[in-house]
Amino acid sequence: MGNELIQLKSVEKYYQGSGKTLKVLENINLDIQQGEILAILGPSGCGKTTLLRQIAGFDHPHTGNILMDGQEIVKPEVKRMMIFQDFNQLFPWQTVMQNIVYPLQVHHVGDSVRANREIASKYLNLVELDGFEDSYPHQLSGGMKQKAAMARALALQPKVLLMDEPFGSLDALTRLSLQNLLLKVWRETGVTIVVVTHDIQEAILLSERIVVMGQRGSGGIKRIIPNSLARPRDVGTKGYAELYEQVYALLDV
Ligand SMILES: Nc1ncnc2c1ncn2[C@@H]1O[C@H](COP(=O)(O)OP(=O)(O)OP(=O)(O)O)[C@@H](O)[C@H]1O
Ligand SMILES: [Mg+2]
Structure with missing residues (x-):
């Protein structure tokens, strides 16, 4: 298609355990x-x-290549930010504002503390967390912690957000609201x-394409399914049920 940001080519990754080799990818x-x-x-x-860890650069495949903008990914970089399922991604001894400003200082994003606070405020506003700048992580709900983690990542203006089941530990209503927030962030930043x-x-509501992977030990991608349902989407959107069926059948559960 000519618009690739990241390319994975013949990637293989295996783990050794109890005398056996498990080919994961x-x-x-x-x-x-x-x-x-x-x-x-x-x-x-x-x-x-x-x-996701291979794409982030936290780990490396045994064979094959992973490229971003045509360059081999060799280490974690700010242009690829990862967000995890775990609510405890923030420093507990720092306020929400400090949590977001700190990486901006480390990476010399703004030229002063004030400039970095302004950048942080902009992203706290984007994730609808303004008013909680001075709260500590333990004073936030799980959903609010995930919002803060998103603001912290986005403030560094990554090219790609890598999210590992970011809403997996949230209750259903909070998950829905965070999914909608993520779509708003996507529209407004283009990330x-x-x-x-x-x-x-969740895959259907959010995505443009769905990569369906096989069972544990099967080695990887079963199919890549385009998802062109009209937005905003919900279970009543035209084509939703058919897409759900198609994905469900592939999952083999
Ligand atoms: N460091 C490791 N050493 C050995 N085996 C590992 C290691 N990390 C993962 N595995 C194994 O590799 C397989 C894939 O693990 P992975 O965490 O990528 O799965 P996953 O799809 O993210 O699962 P989940 O949905 O439960 O998070 C699993 O069978 C796991 O036991
Ligand atoms: Mg996992």
């Missing part, structure tokens, strides 16, 4: 398009987190998003 070929939301969906243990989930509905 086998011949993974995947292009991530600039500006898309790509959902990675699959059963527990199929290798979703492993795949590319790769979101791992094991929730078919």
